[in-house]
Amino acid sequence: MKKSSTFISLSAAFCFIACIGDFTATFLGGYYYPGYNQLKDTMSKLGADLSPVSAEISLWWVVMGVLIVIFGLGLRNAFDTSGKYAKTASWFVILYGLGEGLGSAVFPANHSVSGINPSVIIHDILGGIGVFTIILLPLVMLKIQYFRERKILSALSKVIFIAGIVFLSLFLFRYFPDANYFISTYKGLWQRLFMLDIYIYLIVIAIIMLKIEFGKNSPKQIVT
Numbered sequence: 001m002k003k004s005s006t007f008i009s010l011s012a013a014f015c016f017i018a019c020i021g022d023f024t025a026t027f028l029g030g031y032y033y034p035g036y037n038q039l040k041d042t043m044s045k046l047g048a049d050l051s052p053v054s055a056e057i058s059l060w061w062v063v064m065g066v067l068i069v070i071f072g073l074g075l076r077n078a079f080d081t082s083g084k085y086a087k088t089a090s091w092f093v094i095l096y097g098l099g100e101g102l103g104s105a106v107f108p109a110n111h112s113v114s115g116i117n118p119s120v121i122i123h124d125i126l127g128g129i130g131v132f133t134i135i136l137l138p139l140v141m142l143k144i145q146y147f148r149e150r151k152i153l154s155a156l157s158k159v160i161f162i163a164g165i166v167f168l169s170l171f172l173f174r175y176f177p178d179a180n181y182f183i184s185t186y187k188g189l190w191q192r193l194f195m196l197d198i199y200i201y202l203i204v205i206a207i208i209m210l211k212i213e214f215g216k217n218s219p220k221q222i223v224t
Contacts, residue, residue: 007074008074008213011075012071014070014071015206018097019199019200025048025064025191032052033045033052034168037188038053039186039189040185042191043191044108047104048111049108058108061100061104062105064097065104065215068096068097071097071206072092075209079144087105087133089140091133093133093134093202095129099133100130100134108123109124135164135165138157138201141153158202164197168190171194
């Protein structure tokens with residue numbers, strides 16, 4: 001893909017919109033969902049058929065997914081001289097947008113008391129792929145010289161990765177309700193902390209992209 005400063009800048013802006021917008025949309029969605037608890041209920045519940053804000057949240061997830069995918073393409077463009085690492089990072093971001101964004105919208109978490117719901121299974125699989133790739137993103141970014149040689153970015157990448165593992169592990173306790181009642185009950189809190197962790201990192205990457213494109217650092221320095 002030919003490098004374009006306009007596209008890179010636009011994709012970075014889309015990242016801001018997607019990350020900040022996702023927190024805003026899910027918070028407002030929970031506010032208009034009687035009985036919904038931001039700390040105890042998952043975000044997926046907002047997009048389920050029984051949710052009064054299902055249509056609005058699902059529409060947002062489509063928009064968010066598209067914005068994240070475009071950001072992933074912009075990331076590859078911005079760090080194009082980093083070769084395979086830029087491509088890998090780009091694909092990780094794109095898969096997150098497709099899985100957690102578009103996948104959540106198209107396959108809502110409609111739980112059924114009568115048996116296994118295929119939509120839930122696909123929802124969990126696509127979401128799982130998205131989460132697995134995005135949690136590894138900091139490790140890939142560390143392979144890019146721009147991040148590796150700057151102590152703050154290197155340390156941040158490591159902290160984001162470790163925090164992501166911790167919050168995701170706490171969130172997964174929801175599948176083992178008898179293991180720890182407190183941890184499994186506050187699954188909504190752990191999910192939101194995980195999202196905050198990841199979104200902070202994506203926004204930092206977007207800021208770096210803008211910083212480079214506005215000439216404060218030369219793109220020629222970004223090599224592996």
